[in-house]
Amino acid sequence: MNTSRRDFLKTLATGSTVSVLSMLNPVETLFQEELKNKFSDGSLPTKDDYSLDKQIKYLNHGSIGTIPKIVQQAHREYLSLCESNPWFYMWSGEWEEPIENVRQKTAEFLNADATEISFPHNTTEVYNLLALGLPLGSNDEVLFSNLNHAGASIPFHIHSQKRGYSVKVFDIPVHDLTNISKEDILDLYEANISSRTKLIVIPHIDNTFGIRQPVKEITALARSKGVEFVSLDTAQTMGMIPVDVKDLDIDVVGTSSHKWIQAPKGVSVAYFNKRIHQKLDPMWVTWGQERWKDSARKYEDYGTRNLPEVLTLGHSIEYQSKIDSTLKEEKLKNLWHHAQNLCEQNNNTVWRSPTDWELSGSLFVIELAGVKASEFAKQLFELHGFVFRPFDQYSTIRISPNVFNTTEELDELFDLV
Numbered sequence: 001m002n003t004s005r006r007d008f009l010k011t012l013a014t015g016s017t018v019s020v021l022s023m024l025n026p027v028e029t030l031f032q033e034e035l036k037n038k039f040s041d042g043s044l045p046t047k048d049d050y051s052l053d054k055q056i057k058y059l060n061h062g063s064i065g066t067i068p069k070i071v072q073q074a075h076r077e078y079l080s081l082c083e084s085n086p087w088f089y090m091w092s093g094e095w096e097e098p099i100e101n102v103r104q105k106t107a108e109f110l111n112a113d114a115t116e117i118s119f120p121h122n123t124t125e126v127y128n129l130l131a132l133g134l135p136l137g138s139n140d141e142v143l144f145s146n147l148n149h150a151g152a153s154i155p156f157h158i159h160s161q162k163r164g165y166s167v168k169v170f171d172i173p174v175h176d177l178t179n180i181s182k183e184d185i186l187d188l189y190e191a192n193i194s195s196r197t198k199l200i201v202i203p204h205i206d207n208t209f210g211i212r213q214p215v216k217e218i219t220a221l222a223r224s225k226g227v228e229f230v231s232l233d234t235a236q237t238m239g240m241i242p243v244d245v246k247d248l249d250i251d252v253v254g255t256s257s258h259k260w261i262q263a264p265k266g267v268s269v270a271y272f273n274k275r276i277h278q279k280l281d282p283m284w285v286t287w288g289q290e291r292w293k294d295s296a297r298k299y300e301d302y303g304t305r306n307l308p309e310v311l312t313l314g315h316s317i318e319y320q321s322k323i324d325s326t327l328k329e330e331k332l333k334n335l336w337h338h339a340q341n342l343c344e345q346n347n348n349t350v351w352r353s354p355t356d357w358e359l360s361g362s363l364f365v366i367e368l369a370g371v372k373a374s375e376f377a378k379q380l381f382e383l384h385g386f387v388f389r390p391f392d393q394y395s396t397i398r399i400s401p402n403v404f405n406t407t408e409e410l411d412e413l414f415d416l417v
């Protein structure tokens, strides 16, 4: 980088054109070399590939993920490059190509077209956009279950009051999820979809009980009943399990890529199927937006933005794409299975998530008899370095491991329980 910076200053001094691409190339080259070295033997990432404190047993990827060191390094380079000439590195038109490269990589990751990809801040932003921008009138209803996250529910509750559409929330019973089947879930959707249902919001895996919903079947059912829009909240899945937007036949996908994509906070990925570009209005309106009228870029256009994070997001996606998906699933399934066995053997714990991997994922909850979950989580963090998410209202703790977590960490956790 130093040589390149010197070259850059020389170029400025001689008055010739500065190329952003030439300044970014060394970062890209270094990242590609490190990525190749990292995945040369096809093995999964380990804890050493991240900056986590050695004392921490991090089982909370469902709240906030952690960024691989080689991605962090690229992020730092972009930050310092941008600060070397803030105006130039924000507004030079030459950013177009690098950003479009990130869009292309993201599109490939999701099996989408690049014109269908936008970079919002997070999932909550995408649901605000839908609650405000979809053509929803007084005869229309937005439908979702009690397992929808607040960030994907509250925008509809609030904006429906001003805009005059209705919101219907149905209950997925959570007291006995261990035996829930795909058919049970589909029956609930079938019973609740009506001729008024215009939009369905599905959490791919919800954050409280970790049910993986049969999205393809729900979407087919919705289409057969004339539902116009189906949206998928992949905050807990994009980066954990494959998300193929075409195969799932989805209209809109929101996510929070700081979780399983392991990207910087404050930038994320969204998918808007081409067929809705003319139906969904942007939430942010500003100058020059007409040029994006046929592209999902109009949903991210809000003026000055976080370019170093957008570029880094591209590296996070490449990093996740390089992880062998079969090995990854095996590892996550193995940890999930191991936790279930430990739970069965432990008199103080009850498994509260589905017991079928197809309806579950690397986010599951365990009920602790007679214990205040938040107190327990606090103690286990302070005394033993465990990080997981407590839910006092259900007396549960949520465990969401990623590929570098180990069965030994789970053994230790259950011993402490």
Ligand SMILES: Cc1ncc(COP(=O)(O)O)c(C=O)c1O
Pocket: 062, 063, 122, 123, 124, 125, 149, 151, 152, 203, 205, 206, 207, 233, 234, 235, 236, 255, 256
């Ligand atoms: C399923 C789900 N949806 C939406 C969100 C909201 O995410 P954000 O605050 O990044 O918008 C979360 C956060 O945990 C989540 O788990």
